[in-house]
Amino acid sequence: MKRAEWGTKGRALVAGIFVTALASMAVFVASARGAGQVAPSAVITAEETPTGSTSIVLDPVPTDYEAAIDSDLAVALALEASPVDGSAATSVKPTLAVVTNTQSHDVNTGELTVDHVPAWVVTLDGVCVPVYGAGSINGSDGYSSTEDCAGTQVNVIIDATTGEFIEAFSDT
């Protein structure tokens, strides 16, 4: 085999091994983290604002869009990046969307930093969202220092191109 030919085929072989390893690792990571059932991935079909959110807007991805990060890998990355213990999740659902945060203004330019970014919104159900500062006030009306979880659902947003954690939100 010629050197140039081997170079091309070799790179293809290495790339193939790499992708296979990535996929295997993603599945392994998802299962190792102990998360509950992973639902089939979904896509947003019309603009929507997640329930309770005041700043996140989800739009459909273009019909010909192909995410560099597949749903298995997105789930694995979301479980790693989750700001609550993702291993407690009873179900996990990845949804592909174009994400905008209408309050993510850059201080210098005023432009949005999360503006129409193709991303996976990975919804973790069954988790415990902490009540930050719960012990600050031993209040009446059923709110007290012993309050347990503020909610049981967290959405972790993973950039569908780079795999980077963008943000997470909970409105429950």
Add this chain to the structure above:
Amino acid sequence: MRNLLARLATVLGMLTLSGFLVPASASAAGNCSTWNYYQYGAYMGNSNNASGSLADIQVRRSDLCSNPGSHSSLGASWSMLAAGNAASYAQIGWTRTKGHNGGDATFFYQYRGAGENTHTDWWGNPSNGDEKRFKVTWLNGSGEDNDIHLFICDAGGGNCVDKQDTGLSPGGWTGGIYALSKGEVNNRQTDMPGTDGARDNFNNLLQRIGTGPWEAHTLYECDVDCPIDTDDNPPRFHFEWVSSDHFRIWTDPL
């Protein structure tokens, strides 16, 4: 792609270290066993009816206990406005959670009105030692929208970003309004932010009352003698005043 590889390697490494692949020893903070919210910081009482609370707060890594069970082991530092009956509050700061990117910090805010959903957002990746101004303020002046807004700024107050309009108007809150700035953990075996050699500074503590300006008002240490019971903070949690608008907290390791 190289970046992604590095992240995946980190994931695999974390899993290994956390015992998914091989048994792991307990973290320096020990195993989680006494869940509750433990806090240390300072407050301005509700009789003043605060309309703003801010502090320049450092991000400090500290050991988080292992085996959190249903509660994610966390450390956090924040500034907050809260109703006297605890039904409504708004806060912004930073937090670390066992597991999140290997224990990296994120910024966060959380707020809710009485009987409403709790809104929480986590973002960013601040480094250990970073210092930011976290500001909670009721924009109740002339021409303002009468809502509580959550700001994150550079330490000292430059480059402020209005991170969230909460839609909350505390004029009707029950029980007065507290201004609070605190460190927090949710397990007795986790370390409060800061260590003896790298204490977590809460500096330039300022408050607003009514439609008045930002000023340094009288604050009180909020520990076991706090009028709003914070449970019995373990004696290894420490607090000290540096000046009337500056305190710091830290933890002796187990």
